[in-house]
Amino acid sequence: MRFFVRTAAGAAVAALALAGCGSSSSGGSSSGSAAGGTSAGASSAPAASAAGGSDAAGSGAASAAPSGGASSGGTTTGKTVKVGLAYDVGGRGDKSFNDLAAAGLDKAKQSLTIQTKELSAVQGETDAQKGERLTLLAQSGYNPIVAVGFAYATALGKVAPKFPKTQFAIVDDNSIKAPNVEGLVFTENQSSFLVGVAAALASKTKHVGFIGGVQTPLIQKFQAGFAAGVKAVDPSDKVDVAYLSQPPDFSGFNDPAKAKVTAQGMYDKGADVVYHAAGGSGSGLFQAAAASKKWAIGVDSDQYQSAPADQKQWILTSALKGVDVAVDSFIEGVAKGSFTAGFKRFDLKSGGVGYAKSNPALQPYESKIDDFASKITSGALTVPETVG
The missing domain is CATH 3.40.50.2300 (Response regulator)
Structure with a gap:
């Protein structure tokens, strides 16, 4: 496996x-x-x-x-x-x-x-x-x-x-x-679940956030998986959710400035880990994370690898696609x-999605994340695809 x-x-x-x-x-x-x-x-x-x-x-x-x-x-x-x-x-x-x-x-x-x-x-x-x-x-x-x-x-x-x-x-x-x-x-719900587990394990405030680019069923799939992963670690953890735009306005996938303001608001209210599924807007989250010295989680690619030097240390992991x-x-x-x-x-079982391990700061949590991954691929755990 x-x-x-x-x-x-x-x-x-x-x-x-x-x-x-x-x-x-x-x-x-x-x-x-x-x-x-x-x-x-x-x-x-x-x-x-x-x-x-x-x-x-x-x-x-x-x-x-x-x-x-x-x-x-x-x-x-x-x-x-x-x-x-x-x-x-x-x-x-x-x-x-x-x-x-x-x-x-x-x-x-x-x-x-x-x-x-x-x-x-x-x-x-x-x-x-x-x-x-x-x-x-x-x-x-x-x-x-x-x-x-x-x-x-x-x-x-x-x-x-x-x-x-x-x-x-x-x-x-x-x-x-x-x-x-x-x-x-x-x-995407499966990889988002795994980074949700990472967020909950890394959070000191028991308060995390999710930023979606546009509120579509696809992006809500990321949200559903992430929230489920967080709650699997601690059901009492708080998950803030914000979307940058609503259909038919798809600008939320390319608005780093709005993402930065949104992320900063979450950090200011107590969240210490924020995950984005917002495409090019994600760079705004990374800027806010570096300024606040709090964790961010990337999406799709290993964004730790492509981030500027002053931001990458704050990118805990990424949900890979x-x-x-x-x-x-x-x-x-x-x-x-x-x-x-x-x-x-x-899917996760075939290796089509997963999570990134570039940042050494993730190492203390990897074994627990992998335990959840094994449950998903074995069929013992089903990750929700919809919010609710």
Whole structure:
């Protein structure tokens, strides 16, 4: 039984990969983000558990590769694969959700000859604009195409039927029932539960906080898991909850200033550990944590590794989400002719989610966190997915 954890050795490679995710190929605007840590040793390699009983495996940390044009690295197909990525707000460089998708693309470049086009969403755009972006990629011959984030669901549901020979994936959504669409989904509640346990164990005030970017069912899934983890350690612990914006306003995923103010308010009221599921806004939490000298918990990637030097010591851990592995697995599957419509779920048992062990300050709590992880993977403990 393996748990998805990143440690200093493994995460250092991933951090280098993300550091290399600067510019996107063939243009594309770069704005906000939709959502996204590690000690000595190797990181477990996340694998996908596919709907319908089949499994898809991936590898762990991703390495940086040039962005744009054709990239070769020991191709297994003998042909150039044209891959299109439609990022959520933020694109490459958000140090979170989008960067993980970019790292998955870069990982695929190690074994395939790939030509890419990467385009980013802009703040406040409509579903029609998202549809235009997907249409542009499809009309330009990119196949497969990855839509990064559930915000693309409505647009992809309309675009996919128009391009039946193009194979699409969408991260964080499994609502689209089409023969050329695969959903890449995760058990974020499980990884959030584990960092909730970490928060409760580290808290001296028995008072913690959760900041969500936008109050959607997906982000509430993070909240539900986190609160359950905290309460599993001590039911009397207090959990403050705040969301930065409400749909259809998705600015909460790219508003560090608001996150900083929100986090500071929680710290001022007695919370001494705050977890965010707010994408690019998370940097505001880290700023507040460093200023208050209190704990923060990151999301999606190992944010201890990518934080500025003055902030990283305050990032206790991160809830990890193998978006990089999912994207790599999808691209390689299409290239090898093994695309399957439906969805693949990446969970704790298969190594698709987990928690980061980069910060040595977490070490006193790791054995207890792993005990809870074992209960989850064995089926002895079921983590709630909804708030209530």
